[in-house]
Amino acid sequence: MAATHHLFTPDNYHRLQACIHCGLCLASCPTYTVNGKEADSPRGRLALMKYIDREVEFDAKGAFRHIDLCLGCLACQTACPSGVQYGHLLETSRSYQRQQIKPLSWIQHQLLNWLTSHRSLGFITGLLALVQRLALDHLVRALRLLPHTLRFQLAGMPDITGKAFSQTHDAVFPALTSADEAQGTVALFTGCVMDHWFGEVHAATVRVLQWNGFNVFVPEGQTCCGALHAHAGLEEEAEDCLARNRTAFQGIEAQALVVNAAGCGAQLRTTPGTDQDTLPIVDISEWLTDKLPRPPKNKLSKRVTYDAPCHLYHAQGIRDEPWRLLELACEQLLPLPETEVCCGSAGFYSLMHSDMSQHILKRKINHVQALAPDILATGNPGCHLQLQAGLRETSLNIPVHHTIEVLDMAYRLDGTYRHAFGLDD
Amino acid sequence: MPFVPRGAGTGLSGGAICDGGVIIQLSRMNRLLAIYPDDCYAVVQPGVVNNYLNLQARPLGLGFAPDPSSQAACTIGGNLAENAGGPHTLKYGVTSNHVLGQTVVFPDGEVATYGGPYPVRSGPDFSTFLIGTEGTIAISTEIIVRLVPLPPDVTTMLAVYKSVADATDSVSAILAAGVLPNALELIDNLCIQAVESHLKAGFPMEAAAVLLIELDGTKQMMQTKAETVGRVCKSNAAVSFSIAKSEEERQRLWLGRKHAVGSLGKITPAFYTNDGVVPRSRLTDIMQTSYRIAKEHDLSVAHVCHAGDGNIHPLICYNPDESGGSQRATACSTEILMACIEMGGSITGEHGIGIEKRDLLPQMFSEVDLEHMQRLRNGLNPEGLLNPGKIFPNGSRCGELRGNVSIPRGTWI
Ligand SMILES: Cc1cc2nc3c(=O)[nH]c(=O)nc-3n(C[C@H](O)[C@H](O)[C@H](O)COP(=O)(O)OP(=O)(O)OC[C@H]3O[C@@H](n4cnc5c(N)ncnc54)[C@H](O)[C@@H]3O)c2cc1C
Ligand code: SF4
Ligand code: SF4
DSSP, rough: OOOOOOOOOHHHHHHHTTTOOOTTTTTOOOHHHOOOGGGSSHHHHHHHHHHHHOOSSOHHHHHHHHHHHHHHHOOOHHHOTOOOOOHHHHHHHHHHHIIOOOOOOOHHHHHHHHHHSSHHHHHHHHHHHHHOOOOTHHHHHHHHHOOOOHHHHHOOOOOSSSSOHHHSSSSSSOOOOOGGOOEEEEEEOOOOOHHHHHHHHHHHHHHHHTTEEEEEEOOOOOOOOOOOHHTTTOOOHHHHHHHHHHHTTOOOOOOOOOEHHHHHHHHHHHSSSSOOTOOOOEEEHHHHTTTSOOOOOOOOEEEEEEOOOHHHHHHHOOHHHHHHHHHHHEEEEOTTTTTTSSSOTTTTHEEEHHHHHHHHHHHHHHHHHHHOOEEEEEOOOOHHHHHHHHHHHHTTTOOEHHHHHHHHHHHTHHHHHHHTTTOOO | EEEEEEEOOOOOTTTTTSSSEEEETTTTTTOOEEEEEEEEEEEETTTTTTHHHHHGGGGGGGEEOOTTTTTEEEEEEEEHHOOOTTHHHHOOOOOGGGGGEEEEEEESSSSEEEEEOOOOSSSSOOOTTTTTTTSSSSEEEEEEEOOEOOEEEEEEEEEEEEHHHHHHHHHHHHHTTOOOOOOEEEEEEEHHHHTTTTTOOOOOOSSEEEEEEEEEEEHHHHHHHHHHHHHHHHHTEEEEEEESSSHHHHHHHHHHHHHHHHHHTTTTTEEOOOOOOOGGHHHHHHHHHHHHHHHHOOOOEEEEGGGGGGGEEEEEOOOSSTTOOOOOOOHHHHHHHHHHHHHTOBBBSSSOOOOTTTTGGGHHOOHHHHHHHHHHHHHHSSOOOSSSSSSOOOOOSSSSOOOOSOOTTTTTO
C-alpha cells in the first residue's frame, strides 16, 4: 500500500505504530472511566488518529469530537508499556485540526488571548478584585445570575489583590542566610495567570528559597509559557511564546529556572529548543527536596492531603517530591486515593466540556470529602481553581493551597522567619 | 444484523471485532453488585475490570484468582468468555474454576441462569456451561465468581540462566521435587531487553532466560520449599538464585513480568503473539523448536511463558510495512502451533480461537468432535447472528466474515 499521510510525518506515524492495542491504558483514562466508550479511550483515539491520517473518506470531523474530549492528562502515557508518546501525537493532531478541519472559534481564541496576555489579564484581574471587594461574586452565585459554567469558575477564584506579583515586587530577592550557607542564584518563572492571580504562591516560593540560601530574581521580558496555546492546537502562537521566553532567558546567570506551575513547567521543559544544559528548568518541589538546609522547625498541626497535578505526575514524572516537602511541613499527611487521576480542569477543558469535567471532578471531590482534610495541597493553577470551586460548590470548607504555600505556612510558625519577612502582623 | 459482545477489547484472537454489524460494548455494565465475604463470592456485571474486583476484595482478605497480565484492563465477562488464565493458573486454575454461576442472554432474547453461589453441587452441573465459548452462544450479563482467601504470605524468587534449556529443565524439576509454586514464569533474553529498557524490573540483561517463581503459604512452610527450589535451580545450572527481599522488589519483578508483552512495542514495530501449549515435559523441546522456526523465517522471537503450565507465548517480531512481513509472521506462528500439536499440546492456552485460529481447529479435533460442537452452538444461536465467523473453520453454518480484516493478525483487539 502506498503511504499517503494526511496528518502525520513518517516519524510521527512510526510513533503511532508503537501502539499495540493492548488496552493497558484504558483503566487509567478518566474519560473512558466515565463513559466507557472505546472512541473516548486512549487506544480508540490513537486508532482514530490513524484513520484520519491514512483514510481518504473518513469522517475526520466526527473523529475529532472524541479527540476534543481528551483531557491531555497523559495518564495513558504513564500506563503504556509500549512507550507510546501520546501527548506529542495529540498536539500534532490538534494542530492539524486547527489548520485543516476546524479553526478555533473567535470567542475561544479571544478568551485564550485575554487570559494569557499581561495587558488584558491586568484589566480582568482589576475587575475581579473589584467584584470580590463588593462581594458581587457571592451575589452572582447566590442568585444564580450567570450560567453554571461561569459561576463555577468564579467559585474557584483565590483572593485577588488586583496587581500582578511582578508589578508589585522587586525583581531581585537576596538570600537570607550567612555567606557560608549561600546556595547560589535561581531565576523564577512568573507566567501569566500565576502572576496575576496567584501572587501569594510566588511570594511563598521566593521566601522559602531566600530562607534556604538562594538569591532569586525574576528575568525581564518573560511571557506566558504557551501551554494553553499548544493544547488548543495553536502551534504558531505556542512557538511564539517559547521564542520570547528563550530570548528572555538567554545568557542569564542562574543555576536553574524555577517553575511553580506544573503546566508551565511541562511546557517549558518538554518543548524542543529549551536548553536544559545551560539553564535547567525545574519544578519548585523537585528543586527543593535535597536543598533545604533549614527545614521548618515546627510542623502545622493540620491534616493535609495532596492531589497530584497531571502535568507534574504524568508529564514531568515528579511524583514523590511534593510529598517529601509536605512531610516536612505537616504533622498528618493523608494519602489521597487516585491522586494521580486528573481533576477535570485541563486548561480550558472545564469551560469547553463542562459536563465531562464535572463528572471527573465529582469523583475527586468524593475522595477528598471522605478524607476530610484541613488543607488540600496541589501544584498547578488550573487544578487549584478547579478543586477549590468543586469544594466550595459542595459546601466543603477546605482550602486549597500550593505545596509551597503549605511549606511556607509551617515556616511561618517560627517568629524569626516571620520577622525576617515582615510578616509579624 | 450480526452483533458482537465486547469487553475491554484486550483479547488477542480477534473475538471481539466485528466486520459490519453492531458491537455490544459491555464495559459500561461495570457495577460490582455485591461481595459476600463470609461465603467467599461476589456478584458482578460483566464489564467489571478484573483489577477493580481484586482491589475491592483485597481489604476483605479475598481475591479473584485468574490474573491475566492484562488484568488492569480486561473485564470479568471477557475472562469468562476466553476462560482466561494467568501466572497463578498453575496452582489456582483458570476462570472456569472460579465461576460459580451466571445469567446469560441468548440471541433470541431469552434469559437463563446457570449455577448459583453454593460451592458444592451434584446432579447436572451447568455452572461452567458456556465458559470459553468466546461470546458465540450467549452474552453474560451477571456473573457469580468465587473469591479465594489471600495467602498469609508470598515469597518471590528469581533464577537466572545462561541457557534457555537449563531454565526449562528446572521447571519440571521443581514440580518433580514436590513443590507446587503458585506461579512459575519464564522470560527470555529479548523480552528482558524490552522490559529493562524502560522499567528496571531487575532482570539481568545478559541472562538467556530467567524464571520468576512464587510460593504462597505461611512463612515456615515457604522457607523449606524455597530452599528446595533454590537447590533444584542451582543443580540445573542457574547462575544465580535470589529471593525478593522487600514487597517493593517483589512488585517490581511482577511489574516487569506483567509489562513484558507490552514492552515489546519498544523494540519492534509489530509482533504476533502465539499461545501454544505443550505437556510440561516437552517445554525444552518446544522452546528450541520455536527459536529454530523463527530463524528459518528470518524473524526474531521473544518469549514469555507460563512455564509451569507448558503455555508458551512466542512473540514474533516483524515489520507490517515490509512487503510480506505479516504473512511471514503468521506462517512462523502456525508452524510453531503445529509443532505444539505434534508434541501432544494445543493451539491455545488462554487467548482463545477467535478468527485467528479457527482454521487450525481441525488439526486438533476430529470431524465428529467439530460437528458436535457446532450442533450445540447452532442450536442456541440458530440464525448465527451472535458473533459470526468466530471459532469454527470455514464451512460452518454461520455467517462468515467477509473479506480480509484490515487489522494485521496477531494484533487483533
Ligand atoms: C498485554 C496482554 C496480556 C494478556 N495476558 C493474558 C494472560 O495472561 N492470560 C489470558 O488468559 N489472557 C491474556 N490476554 C488476553 C485477554 O486479555 C483475555 O482473553 C481477556 O480475558 C479478554 O477480556 P476482555 O474484557 O478484553 O474481552 P474482549 O477482548 O473484549 O473479548 C474477548 C471475547 O469475549 C467475548 N466477550 C466479552 N465479553 C463478553 C460477555 N460479557 N459475554 C459473552 N462474551 C463476551 C467477545 O465477544 C470476544 O470474543 C492478554 C492480552 C493482552 C493485551
Ligand atoms: S497501553 Fe499503549 S500500546 Fe497499549 S493500547 Fe494503550 S497506547 Fe496502545
Ligand atoms: S490524555 Fe488522559 S484523557 Fe486523553 S486519552 Fe490519555 S488518559 Fe485519556
